[in-house]
Amino acid sequence: MPTIQTERLTLRELAAGDAGFILELLNEPGFLGGIGDRGVRDLDGALRYIQDGPAASYARHGYGLWRVELRDGGEPIGICGLLRRDTLPEPDLGYAFLQRHWQRGYAVEAGEAVLRYARDALALPQVLAIVSPGNAASIKVLERLGMHAQGTIRLASENRDVRLFATVAAETSEA
Numbered sequence: 001m002p003t004i005q006t007e008r009l010t011l012r013e014l015a016a017g018d019a020g021f022i023l024e025l026l027n028e029p030g031f032l033g034g035i036g037d038r039g040v041r042d043l044d045g046a047l048r049y050i051q052d053g054p055a056a057s058y059a060r061h062g063y064g065l066w067r068v069e070l071r072d073g074g075e076p077i078g079i080c081g082l083l084r085r086d087t088l089p090e091p092d093l094g095y096a097f098l099q100r101h102w103q104r105g106y107a108v109e110a111g112e113a114v115l116r117y118a119r120d121a122l123a124l125p126q127v128l129a130i131v132s133p134g135n136a137a138s139i140k141v142l143e144r145l146g147m148h149a150q151g152t153i154r155l156a157s158e159n160r161d162v163r164l165f166a167t168v169a170a171e172t173s174e175a
Contacts, residue, residue: 002121004066004113009106011066011080011113014054018067019046021076030099034135057084063122065094068110077101080110082118082127087155090166091118092128093145107141115145115167126169130155130162139163 004011014022023046025031026038040049057064065081078097085092093114095107118124129147131138147165154161 004117005071006109006113008071009077009110009113010069010071010074011110012069013058014050014065014067014079016047016050018050018076019043021067022046022049022079025079025096025098028099030102031096034132034138035096054079054081060084061091063091063118066114068095068097068106077106078110080107080114082114082122082124085155088128088130090126090128091124092130093118093142093147094129095141102137107138108144111141111145127167129165131165133161133163139165 020043023040023043026040026046026049038049040046054064054066061082061084063082063084065079065083067076068078068080069076076098078095078101080093080095082091083094093111095111095114097106115127118127127147128150129142130153131142133152142165145167147167150164150166152161153164
């Protein structure tokens with residue numbers, strides 16, 4: 001997968017060397033409360049998370065969650081990319097950022113880059129997103145990305161209700 005650059009960010013595949021960053025991100029209160037506990041408590045667990053999640057997704061689907069870093073200096077600030085869940089009919093946009101980098105527009109900037117890649121490089125007709133109903137900040141991000149609320153669903157794997165959002169399905173052009 002290519003490296004994607006935006007005005008302020010670089011998105012690239014997660015690698016084993018990112019385990020320390022992943023350990024920090026997955027244990028922040030914002031991640032635990034908004035996304036959930038992934039049970040990652042040490043560097044070995046973070047490495048397994050990368051290998052069994054994003055790296056496996058790159059190999060299986062050609063996409064996954066990418067490391068998001070600042071172009072200026074390369075500091076990792078979050079993850080953003082596409083997930084393929086058995087419980088959803090289309091890939092979904094996922095993102096999480098270190099709390100010290102919230103409210104700076106990074107989620108929207110990274111999300112726009114991922115949605116552009118999904119449309120232009122992967123030719124995906126539609127991308128979904130799920131969010132906890134009370135996560136007003138993430139709902140605002142999805143709306144700024146042009147995604148539209150589709151209602152509330154219950155994912156069997158999560159055992160909780162989530163709001164479903166979707167991009168407008170690609171139009172098929174007639175010759």
